[in-house]
Amino acid sequence: MIEIESFIYRQLESSPLFYTNFNNMRLSALRTVQFNGFSYTLQMNPARIQSATADISKKPDTSRCFLCRANLIQGQIPYEYNDDFFIAVNPFPIGENHLTIISQRHQDQGIMKIVDKFVQMADDMPGYVVFYNGPxxxxxxxFHLHLQACKAVSLPVFAQIESLKRLYTIDSAEFSSTNVYKIDDTTRRFIVIQTIDRSQLQYHIEKILREINFIYQSVEPEVNMGILFEDGYYTVTIFPRDKHRPEEYFRTENRIVCSPGYADLAGMIPVSVRDNxxxxxxxxxxxxxxQVCISLEKFNALNIS
Ligand SMILES: [Zn+2]
Structure with a gap:
């Protein structure tokens, strides 16, 4: 178990930047866009502009990588989680108690090698969604392996999962104590895994990720994935991705500045431009x-049984 609350308190107390950015996020304007049985929340968050427009084609060396320990921003406190990862408070939060879980070693983003550690993180942070964004x-x-976490209340999809399952399941599979669902809710196409059995969880996650690799002919799946462990129950959401950015991002007129990651797909969309x-x-x-989610053709071909 990780003492998250006291760690965050210590970070906010010791740095005006973190204190200010956390308060700004908590006070940010929200707007709900309602669909049938689910919703998205828009969050006015100008501090996210750098993240939304990040040029990921450049690969910095370790001397300029902002996730390498030596380059943490001034006043940022690392929490020693284990031999593989340390934890830092996210300086530009989009959810309650937003954390970044950072590899101790400078190595490429990739999920196949860390599914066991990912599940362990969810175990160690009950009530939090631990999430991953593909490269x-x-x-x-x-260029530097990392995951994130925030309180589940900040990500609308988790409170809406039963309604989404009821209205939009297009395929499902039942195993001894694990259920897998394919959901197409008219906006997103994604996979939900629910189980009480920790030992089965890793097996089913890896199986789905291998299937996604098979469909996309990839070795590292482009997915946004989150795991919530709460009340003895695991809920996993996996969003296979076709695209990094939609055409709206590249428009010269009526541009929408967005680079959807896990939070957006989980229903919390940080918006850095006021007009948007x-x-x-x-x-x-x-x-x-x-545009950014898996195509219907590929989703239909994805085997979950
Ligand atoms: Zn690095």
């Missing part, structure tokens, strides 16, 4: 999610 689908630092915050419509969200 070309939302990670603003794909007020104008983004149900149709915009549908268009963006449809």
């Amino acid at each position: 070309k689908c939302g990670a603003s630092a794909p 915050f007020y104008s983004i419509s149900e149709n915009d969200i549908t268009s963006i999610m449809r």
Whole structure:
């Protein structure tokens, strides 16, 4: 178990930057866009502009990598989690108690090698969603392995999962104490795994990730994935991705500055441009999610049984 609350308190107390940014996030304007049986929350968050427009084609060496321990921002406190990862408070939060879980070693973003550690993180942070962004689908630092975590209340999809399952399941599979669902909610296409059995969890996650690799002919799947462990129960959401950014991002007129990552797909969309915050419509969200999520053809081909 990790003493998250006291660690965050210590970080906010000792650094005006963290204190200010956490308060700004808590006070940020929110706007809900309602769909049938679920919703997205837009969060006015100008501090996210660098992350939304990050150029991930450049690969910095360790002397300039902002996740390498030697280059943490001034006043940022590392929490020694284990031999593989340390934890830092996210300086530009989008959710309650937003943390970054950073590899001790400078190595590329990749999920296949760390599924066991990912599950362990969820175990160690009950009530928090531990999440991963693939190197070309939302990670603003794909050159240094990292995950993130925040309180589950900040990510709408978790409170809506029963409604999403009831209304939009297009396929499901039942194993001894594990259920797997394919959901197409008219905006997103994604996989949900639910289980009480920790030993089965890793097996089923790896199986789905291998299937996604098979569909995309990849060795590292482009996915956004989150695990929540709460009340003895695991809920995993996996969003396979077709695209990093939608065409709206590249427009010269009516541009929407967004690079969807796990939080966006989980229903919390940080918006860094004020005009976008007020104008983004149900149709915009549908268009963006449809482009960046797995295509219907590929989703149909994805075997979950
Ligand atoms: Zn690094």
